Amino acid sequence: MIKRFKIGEPLDTNAVVEQLDNSPISEFPLSVKTGEKIEITFNLAPDDKIYGLGEAVRGINKRGWIYESWCSDEINHTEDKRSLYGAHNFIIISGEKKLALFVDNPGKVEWDLGYTSADTAKITVPSNSAYLYTVDGETERDIVRQFRKLIGKSYIPPFWAFGYQQSCWGYATEDDFRNVRDNHRKNNLPLDCIYMDIDYMDSFKDFTINRGLFPDFKSFVDDMKAHNIHLIPIIDAGVKNEKGYSVYDEGHDNGYFCTDKDGNEFECGVWPGIVGLPDFLNTNARRWFGRQYKALTDLGIDGFWNDMNEPALFYSADGLKKAQEKLSKLSEKEIDIWGFFGMKDAVMGLSNSMDDYSSFYHDFDGKKVCHKDVHNIYGAFMTRAASDYFEEEFGKEKMLIFSRASYIGAHRGSGIWFGDNFSWWSHILLNLKMLPSVNMCGFLYCGADLGGFANNCTGDLLLRWLQLGVFTPLMRNHRALGTRAQEAYQFGNTEDFADVLAVRYRLIPYIYSTFRRCSDENDMMFRPLAFDYPNDKIASEVEDQLMLGDECMIAPIYEQNKNGRTVYLTEPMTFVKLSGENVTIEKLGKGIHYVEVALNEVPLFIKDGKKIPLAKPALSTAELNTENLEYIG
Amino acid sequence: MIKRFKIGEPLDTNAVVEQLDNSPISEFPLSVKTGEKIEITFNLAPDDKIYGLGEAVRGINKRGWIYESWCSDEINHTEDKRSLYGAHNFIIISGEKKLALFVDNPGKVEWDLGYTSADTAKITVPSNSAYLYTVDGETERDIVRQFRKLIGKSYIPPFWAFGYQQSCWGYATEDDFRNVRDNHRKNNLPLDCIYMDIDYMDSFKDFTINRGLFPDFKSFVDDMKAHNIHLIPIIDAGVKNEKGYSVYDEGHDNGYFCTDKDGNEFECGVWPGIVGLPDFLNTNARRWFGRQYKALTDLGIDGFWNDMNEPALFYSADGLKKAQEKLSKLSEKEIDIWGFFGMKDAVMGLSNSMDDYSSFYHDFDGKKVCHKDVHNIYGAFMTRAASDYFEEEFGKEKMLIFSRASYIGAHRGSGIWFGDNFSWWSHILLNLKMLPSVNMCGFLYCGADLGGFANNCTGDLLLRWLQLGVFTPLMRNHRALGTRAQEAYQFGNTEDFADVLAVRYRLIPYIYSTFRRCSDENDMMFRPLAFDYPNDKIASEVEDQLMLGDECMIAPIYEQNKNGRTVYLTEPMTFVKLSGENVTIEKLGKGIHYVEVALNEVPLFIKDGKKIPLAKPALSTAELNTENLEYIG
Secondary structure, three states, rough: OOOEEOOOOOOOOOOOOOOOOOOHHHHOEEEEEOOOOEEEEOOOOOOEEEEEEEEOOOOOOOEEEEEEEEEEEEEOOOOOOOOOOOOOOEEEEEEEEEEEEEOOOOEEEEEEOOOOOEEEEEEOOOOOOOOEEEEEOOHHHHHHHHHHHHOOOOOOOHHHHOOEEOOOOOOOOHHHHHHHHHHHHHHOOOOOOOEEHHHHHOOOOOOOOOOOOOOOHHHHHHHHOOOOOEEEEEEEOEOOOOOOOOHHHHHHOOOOOOOOOOOOEEEEOOOOOEOOOOOOOHHHHHHHHHHHOOOOOOOOOOEEEEOOOOOOOEHHHHHHHHHHHHHHHHHHHOOOHHHHHHHHHHHOOOOHHHHHOOEEEEEEEEEEEEHHHHHEEEEEEEHHEEEEEEHHHOOOOOEEEOOOOOEEOHHHOOOOEOOOOOOHHHHHHHHHHHHHHHOOOOOOOOEOOEEOOOOOOOOHHHHHHHHOOOOOOOEEEOOOOOOOOOOOOOOOOOHHHHHHHHHHHHHHHHHHHHHHHHOOOOOOEEEHHHHHHHOOOOOHHHHOOEEOOOEEEEEEOOOOOEEEEEEEEEOOEEEEEEOOOOEEEEEOOOOOOOOOOOOOOOEEEOOOOEEEEEEOOOOHOOOOOOOOOEEOO | OEEEEEEOOOOOOOOOOOOOOOOHHOOOEEEEEEEOEEEEEOOOOOOOEEEEOOOOEEEEEEEEOEEEEOOOOOOOOOOOOOOOEEOOOOEEEEOOOOEEEEOOOOOOEEEEOOOOOOOOOEEEEEEOOEEEEEOOOOOOHHHHHHHHHHHOOOOOOOOHHOOEEOOOOOOOOOOHHHHHHHHHHHHOOOEEEEEEHHHHHOOOOOOOOOOOOOOOOHHHHHHHOOOOEEEEEEEEEEEEEOOOOOHHHOOOOOOEOOOOOOOOEEOEEEEEEEEEEEEOOOHHHHHHHHHHHHHHHOOOOEEEEEEEOOOOOOEEEEHHHHHHHHHHHHHOOOOOHHHHHHHHHHOOOOOOHHHOOOOOEEEOOEEEEEEEHHHHHHHHHHHOOOOOOHHHHHOOOEEEEEEEEEEEHHOOOOOOOOOOOOOOOOOHHHHHHHHHHHHHHOOOEEEEEEEOEOOOOOHHHHHHHHHHHHHHHHHEEEOOOOOOOOOOOOOOOHHHHHHHHHHHHHHHHHHHHHHHHHHHOOOOOOEHHHHHHHOOOOOOHOOOOOEEOOHHHHHHOOOOOEEEEEEEEEEOEEEEEOOOOEEEEEOOOOOOEEEEEOOOOOOEOOOOOOOEEEEOOOOOHOOOOOOOEEOOO
16 A cells, blocks of 8 residues: 655655655654654664665665665766665565655655664655655565556567667767678677767767768668668767757757856756756756757657766866866975875866755746755656657657666656666676666666676676676667777677577567566566565575566576576476577476576576467567467476 | 796796796797797686686686786776786696696786687786796696795794784874774773774874874883784885985985986875885895884884885876876866866876886896886885894794785785775675685785775674684774774674674684694695585586685675575585584585574584684683684584
């Protein structure tokens, strides 16, 4: 059962779709203090677990750390971090009783989940206003279903968005893209999408195309489509401040950009240099921004990724000026060690600074609000601009759209990716752990940058990561400029990659139907074993395996130089290894097993009595035969 | 069998103690190219493993990454790093045949171990000169014994150095130290040492004491000793450039500091501001520096840790000047995004820059050498200054000394700690993996900063880490200024910490005797399971368990919110849980088991037919009864 508690005068974050009556705060099941800020406190028994928080570091069980909901341009997903790109204010407290809490407030909510004191949780909302929702139920899965009904059905992308996708910051010319396409095709590597990072734009200006690189962009898009490849351009949040650039001029003339305390346009630096930040919280500005996508959809584009929309700020014009003054003073004289540290702080403190986030304002449909108080819905509302426009213009399930920053509510119109990451083996496991956590919060279409964005990938890392990626709805290989090439044909043993990618296409009918069902039924696609086997003591702590749909369990290999791993079976299952067209099957009993998995194999465990469909391999979703299926299990 | 190959005119790095005849290079068992640089290449069969490289990131099996031997002030021990604090040029190639290689060259050796191409290893020595040693043998352990004989017996510290130790950058006053002592004693928490970080010095000047904080240092040292606490001060490599400071004046007057290309003293900035870098490669300078420790040993100090001796350089005087000029220009005008990046690069590029390492020189006993060509022995030779002096003055096993930077050879006179790290759960496992790797290279007295140096620790992280730390010869809890307090009495459940620390003291007779034996017999204290069970396929890939001595296996819990873990037993063993005075025992058969381990328990596995001694708990090594032992197994 869900209850809503209204404290103060909360803003409408667009998170929920069902309007509930307010329950009296006296019925709130946890200790709560209101006032200038809201504090929720509860005790934790030794075996209590806490699930949720969507995109975050650490375990599926979030207990024992302090998190902050604060959409952050944070590439280093190390354990000490408190915030990543998304802000997802939903937790399930799972003890003798099960109770979920959704804190609907777009400011920086702090979640001390047994960090300061191991047996106490304290949630602090930096505001006198919020909607608090509590959900109770018999099981975590049931609680999630109730919550997901409250927040509305999850976004479903076009079918082809379930194909394999290749991305790279640095693909610049038409030839770059054609090479990627052709190298996949000639190596028997399936592919449905190639991404266009900031390189395709004219001077990093949103909704422009570098005509030098793409003299006839529409023909180029059509040509790629004729090869069953969708081109997916990036759109950044900031609009380059440049007179004569129509998007900027329109936004400026209509007052659609965020302003400083005096009402002047807030100026900050990102890729294009100084930009205006569209005020996505303002309905007119948001609709105006949504219509800009037409510049690209008119050219045949049918998918986008929205980036830099936390918003990431390299610096503000004011912050830079102050740093320059400080550096100028420090540069004139002989400085000591503290001068050196001062210099370092001056430069390092420029990006994503709380001072800057506190110094600009939104016109939230008539109400002036400081950015820091609504920070966490900025990216979600940017993506809402796009998804509202797409639905209005093209109908549902026609456009691919996903975002880096997000807030609950954005799951109805778009997917997310887990943002910039590293080519680290440990990210395979972090990727796995985030899947159920974001599913709880409504995000079904999701995935990590396979192979890792920053730093250099190795072939074995990419293969093992893909062996998880074959199950994630968004399956995208992405890397940063200047890192080692990591397309599936770059490592010599291309057949191994063909074997693994073929498995993705064989599984698409199953993944797609499971995905649709989970969207329709407000269900989780990926679940911790603890949700399905609450009385199994070992299962309750397993965090390197996941239940998938109602039929399967996944347990990828996530360590280098391993030919196998141990896996815990909660009940008898069929251990399946998929590789290219090959399928090997072995019945395993309940218990702990050591299983071997080669670099070109995908391990999967199917529950006794269940079967899943397999299609024939194909090089694109367009060529995939979804009718003639084989069943295994 | 060991062979030595001499290429060019190698410098004497002090790594080995046995002088072998040179074998003709035609007998070198791997492909080798000589010339301006030396390149060693060999093929890797699919199941070949590579062990070694001492202090490094990633697995016990180093295959699949590119490493660089380059002593680095690198706090972020993430998977993408190539170098940490130590440079240990020894690997064992373990395939059908087993062959070890030691590259004795103090420059930046690159180890591409199946990174560029999965089936090829390539080692590049940036010099025309090196001693190459190859060792073959039947087993890895045998190869290590031969190699360790070559490089000489490992350092043995005083017995009390096996007690539990507490450190913190930030303990400043006498009261700070007394509080730490008293809080341990009154909470039944054993303790043998408290560390003094840079705070104790006068303006960070080596071999000085802040007399404001410690008006009568000798009495203070004596008072702590009366409580069975040894104070262990830090010594940094750089000597503050300050006229009137006798250490600097002496070094300066004698020309004992490194110089620039023109022969002027090289000036760089570290904690004290501008320093002179003692030229430890010069025997006279090294002996002079060693004698400086007397200032503290005269006051009763009997242990030191040598830090910042990679050497870490915050900046050079020249580099800072250039950066200031650049920043001054960038501060005068309106800059664009590239100006901002230029600003960032100017500041971030200042520390530990290769330009600086290439711009100063040593007088290596008459030969002028550029620092970059001998970088990796700088820290080792600093510690040699101390250990030579100590042995001469006090004899063997009298002084505790360990170092951050190291090179093989330094293991004879000192220990190492694994340098600055983070309060990350993943570091427990990295700590475990480094143990056998550094043991191969001679370093027996070693350990990581338990609880993590940077960022904030939680009680459960510290407890789990201590459960590995009870087995490491150096068992030190250390944290950085400004992080959450992490002494064993800071988390509420102090009894749990008392239970775990008691186990350390119960185990000291076993750990100490095993340690001594491994030093005497050139053996490894910690070994990968693969070394002991070469024909066990599962064991050969286990990297979260270690063999300890000839009797035991350890398998700590290293993940948060876990009450248990799976463990692989290669043969029947006794599963022991130690907690305070309690011992529980369970016989387990060969195979995979799930075992539960509470937060106050230390898990240990004893091989069938073996027994290990346990002492009664004690609050310090001085109070430990090493005679009256109980045997378990």
